[in-house]
Amino acid sequence: MRTGRLSIAYVHYGAQSGVTDQVARALEARGHDVRLVEATGDLEPRDPVSRRLRPAPAFALNLAVAAARFGLGRSALDHRWNTPYAFDHHALRAGEALRALDPPPQVVLQNGALFAPGLPAPYPYALLLDHTRALAMRSPAWPVAGLAAPVDYGEAWRARETALYRRARLVATFSENVARSLADDYGVDPARVRVVGAGANTFPGNAPRQDDGRTILFVGRDFARKGGPVLAEAFARLRRLEPRARLLVAGPPTPPKLPEGGHWLGPVELDELPALFAQATVFAMPSLREPFGLAFLDAMACAVPCVGPDHEAVPEIVSEGETGLLVPPGDAGALAHALERLLADPVRARAHGAGGRARVAARFLWSHVAARLERALLSAVSPRGKAA
Secondary structure (H helix, E strand, C coil): CCCCCCCCEEEECCCCCCCCCCCCCHHHHHHEEEEECCCCCCCCCCCCCCCCCCCCCCHHHHHHHHHHHHHHCCHHCCCCCCCHHHHHHHHHHHHEEEECCCCCCEEEEEECCCCEEEEEECCCCEEEECCCHHHHHCCCCHHCCCCCCCCCCCCCHHHHHHHHHHHEEEEEECHHHHHHHHHHHCCHHHHHHHEECCCCCCCCCCCCCCCCCCCEEEEEECCCCCCHHHHHHHHHHHHHHHCCCCEEEEEECCCCCCCEEEEEECCCCHHHHHHHCCCCEEEECCCCCCCCHHHHHHHHHHHEEEEEEECCCCHHHCCCCCCEEECCCCCCHHHCCCCCCHHHHHHHHHHHHHHHHHHHHHCCCCHHHHHHHHHHHHHHHCHHCCCC
């Protein structure tokens, strides 16, 4: 039951696949005051508006620290936010921005664990997490997709991440997978953890099926990490049995290597998704590393059956035999067989699609997430919910 209006400072590091805007809007729709606070930006090599190079001293120092830890060139750039220096720099910037708010917030809600909301945090804070570094480190290398083993950020980073979790009044997670990691890997009190889930970024009023019965759709910007090469191999196998099958790949900014029958559509906007999903007989995203998998929710919202990997949080989204099929990660043969089963049984595919849409409508809308998050935040800021 709702007990009051909250003043929330929402600290973030960018759009995060639409999560920032969706969470803010959903909390505001429930009557809460939400003020956005961006903690990142001044360690970036380019001005966010003009996109001109601006090699400031802070950026140069952080890049040197990143190069010492992760290596020169691309590795240092890719991991420029993953150094203790960057963690502390962003945390200090977040703290300054929070202290400047007038009136002060009742609670801080922060996306992710790339930094702390101040050193020390000036207000009680909660975190919203889709993953932990410990979970990421358990992922193997995937030579099939050119993915090396995850990079270790080091003990100093791990100590900061752990302290951030343990000092939070609340850690809200997208999945049970992350909730388990917080307790097992970081010693966080389970009483301070709440699974609030995530929501589909689209939910059309109706979801017409306009597919041809043989179209497989992939949506994801990071083709390699999302298992694109595995899907390409599986699709090539499928085409030997279903020569008219076609594969649509949306999201990657550059054309990936695709077999005959594969078509690259380039990046797509959120408002384009319903029309794109309407063409799909099956949605397939065999991610090799997947913190959550919002694209599965978008596909399910549009009544498209899903095929995904049986690891990380994906089984919490795609229900085997109800909303789609799950296959071992990296197994192109199993993926090809799952796709063949759904293409060969349109009645079953339609039933999985309808089941997915019903599942999203029942529990995976951002309004559901906001309601669960609201209850957790209200409990966290109440006197009996305070950390010891």
